[in-house]
Amino acid sequence: MLSSTELHEMLANSQLGGMYTVLRDTLLPWAFLGILVLLSWRILRMVASTLFGGAAPQVDLTDTIAEMEKSRQAQAAPFDYNQWRAENLDLNQCREVPCWDPSTLQFLGSVKAMQPDEVADVTERAKVAQRRWQKSGFDQRRRLLSTLLRCIVENSGKIAEVACVDSGKTVVDAMVGEILVTCEKLRWTISEGEQYLKPEYRSSGLMNLHKTSRVQWSPVGVVGAIVPWNYPFHNVLNPIIAALFAGNSIVIKASEYASWSTKFYLEMIHRCCDAAGAPRDLVQIVTGYGAAGNALVSGGVDIVIFVGSVEVGKKVMASASHSLTPVILELGGKDVFVICDDANPAKLAQLACRGVYQNMGQNCAGPERFLVYERVYDEFCKAVTEVVLSMNQAPPLDQKEFVDCGACCMPQSMSRYQELVDDAVSKGAKLLAGGTLKDMRAQLYPPTVLADVTQSMRIAVEEIFGPIMCIFKVEDNSDAAALAIANGSVFGLSGCVHSGSHSRAAEMCDQLESGMASVNDLEGTTYLSQSLPFGGQKESGFGRFAGPEGLRGLCHAKSVVENRFTFLAPEIPVQLAYPANGQGPTFCSALINIMYGYGFLARLGGVLSIIKTGMGGKKKRQ
Numbered sequence: 001m002l003s004s005t006e007l008h009e010m011l012a013n014s015q016l017g018g019m020y021t022v023l024r025d026t027l028l029p030w031a032f033l034g035i036l037v038l039l040s041w042r043i044l045r046m047v048a049s050t051l052f053g054g055a056a057p058q059v060d061l062t063d064t065i066a067e068m069e070k071s072r073q074a075q076a077a078p079f080d081y082n083q084w085r086a087e088n089l090d091l092n093q094c095r096e097v098p099c100w101d102p103s104t105l106q107f108l109g110s111v112k113a114m115q116p117d118e119v120a121d122v123t124e125r126a127k128v129a130q131r132r133w134q135k136s137g138f139d140q141r142r143r144l145l146s147t148l149l150r151c152i153v154e155n156s157g158k159i160a161e162v163a164c165v166d167s168g169k170t171v172v173d174a175m176v177g178e179i180l181v182t183c184e185k186l187r188w189t190i191s192e193g194e195q196y197l198k199p200e201y202r203s204s205g206l207m208n209l210h211k212t213s214r215v216q217w218s219p220v221g222v223v224g225a226i227v228p229w230n231y232p233f234h235n236v237l238n239p240i241i242a243a244l245f246a247g248n249s250i251v252i253k254a255s256e257y258a259s260w261s262t263k264f265y266l267e268m269i270h271r272c273c274d275a276a277g278a279p280r281d282l283v284q285i286v287t288g289y290g291a292a293g294n295a296l297v298s299g300g301v302d303i304v305i306f307v308g309s310v311e312v313g314k315k316v317m318a319s320a321s322h323s324l325t326p327v328i329l330e331l332g333g334k335d336v337f338v339i340c341d342d343a344n345p346a347k348l349a350q351l352a353c354r355g356v357y358q359n360m361g362q363n364c365a366g367p368e369r370f371l372v373y374e375r376v377y378d379e380f381c382k383a384v385t386e387v388v389l390s391m392n393q394a395p396p397l398d399q400k401e402f403v404d405c406g407a408c409c410m411p412q413s414m415s416r417y418q419e420l421v422d423d424a425v426s427k428g429a430k431l432l433a434g435g436t437l438k439d440m441r442a443q444l445y446p447p448t449v450l451a452d453v454t455q456s457m458r459i460a461v462e463e464i465f466g467p468i469m470c471i472f473k474v475e476d477n478s479d480a481a482a483l484a485i486a487n488g489s490v491f492g493l494s495g496c497v498h499s500g501s502h503s504r505a506a507e508m509c510d511q512l513e514s515g516m517a518s519v520n521d522l523e524g525t526t527y528l529s530q531s532l533p534f535g536g537q538k539e540s541g542f543g544r545f546a547g548p549e550g551l552r553g554l555c556h557a558k559s560v561v562e563n564r565f566t567f568l569a570p571e572i573p574v575q576l577a578y579p580a581n582g583q584g585p586t587f588c589s590a591l592i593n594i595m596y597g598y599g600f601l602a603r604l605g606g607v608l609s610i611i612k613t614g615m616g617g618k619k620k621r622q
Helices: 004-012 017-051 062-073 081-087 116-133 138-154 156-167 171-196 234-245 262-276 290-297 310-321 345-361 374-389 413-426 479-486 502-511 547-552 584-596 600-615
Strands: 096-100 107-112 200-202 211-219 222-226 249-253 283-286 303-307 327-330 335-339 367-373 430-433 448-451 468-474 495-498 555-563
Touching: 062 107, 062 156, 062 262, 081 096, 116 222, 116 249, 116 283, 116 290, 138 156, 138 171, 138 234, 138 262, 156 171, 156 262, 171 234, 171 345, 171 547, 222 234, 222 290, 234 249, 234 262, 234 283, 234 547, 249 290, 262 283, 283 290, 290 310, 303 310, 310 327, 335 345, 335 479, 345 367, 345 374, 345 468, 367 374, 367 479, 374 430, 374 448, 374 468, 413 430, 413 448, 413 468, 468 479, 479 502, 495 502, 547 555, 584 600
Parallel strands: 222 249, 222 303, 249 283, 303 327, 335 367, 335 495, 367 468, 448 468
Antiparallel strands: 096 107, 200 211, 211 555, 430 448
């Protein structure tokens, strides 16, 4: 194979040497400079419009932050969830939702468990606000989102800390999973959202050449969203951004396991609404239990977004069916991380661990099944085990900069994780790290690595949603075997493939039965491209949020046809007019041949038939 230097010399000395020299020394540098200038200009415009555009007023959260700090410090006693649950068997009878820090079990106080009549009240207020907001222009909507973006960036540290307290995640996990992705969604929507909600003109077809055809997008009204606890901030802001930009209002049912932060986040959102001149009642947050969620679904919202388990998703869908309310479901996942025999397992170790242990594995799109080819299997197991054994797990805010793993949010998950690990070990899996819950005083399940996992184990089939890496060995380094395991799940949310050959990884990604895939990177990178729709196949749900599909999914689509020129008026051909004159069938057949006939002769025959019907007069009725 020729080196780059040898190739240059060969081309320069060839018959095309002069042309090659001009191309190399003159045109290519200028072309490169032009591309660089265009990219730089686009980046500068993007930054200027989203961060320094001057259209976003500053929002002061000083007093709200101080109030949250005071609320947190006022409580010292630890919270015993099991004892509380034993005393409150019927959650729908509870009038309060207890809140606690999963990493320390510090009690944080309570929020109201809203009842169906209260949910109906906030939904009605959202409806009233939406009637005003749907008349807003895109400039006003951008102003609101820009105000939110500025507020988030300027208060990112405190927003992240509140999420850490409510969910137990580390500061880094909060910055990545709560703040960064929210800012990117806001940036994309501000920068590109309008073009996907403007009327879209489409071809009118042969029969409508004299008309224009377009699709118009109008807001559905009130969006109802039931969101989980894993990312308290982003899960609230994510549906808000799309809903408000599309001209809707929104009512969000927060999880009972992440309700403490809603007081701070809702106040922040309302202050941004005030600053941007938008109605406060556009955004409502409901706290409570199943009865509150059911009241939201069945209480008159115009569309429902549900993010959660398959079991509850089916209940939401059944409840919404009574009023034919459309539903967007983002349910479970069992994502794969495929490592082919030509990949570098040592270099992938950090990426793999970030995928599993980001937010303690409590991610909608996160790898749960590591399909590692036999040739690189031992090396990968060794590399990830070394990383995991070096990780520091502790309450996230004790030593912010040096905590790798925090807590898991749901207390009942601890025993379930242990059951899954114990079942796998009993069936032949090897425990390489973690796997034993040492301290029940806090929800700190250790980062765990399981090797030699097989399809016979519960952990290979059920969604884990926790800090457990499951490694499968792909025998004979077979792509077909890897894909069979990958696609043998009832879930189909996301996945990624890693190979030394880019084309091989891309081809395998194309064969994954999933809504999203990433080539030679963590599958979560698809979420950093907010122009892409987010959602899955199979029991991972249906419908999409993010991207143009997410915006349009919260709108009614209306098809509109109108004359290109106002002086044109509709007129029925005499051959088709009432009462029938006997020429209708012949006329229609001729018209079909003119428009769609196969070949010139067929179309010419249609023209002659049209002429004939026009000259033939009326047939007599029998």
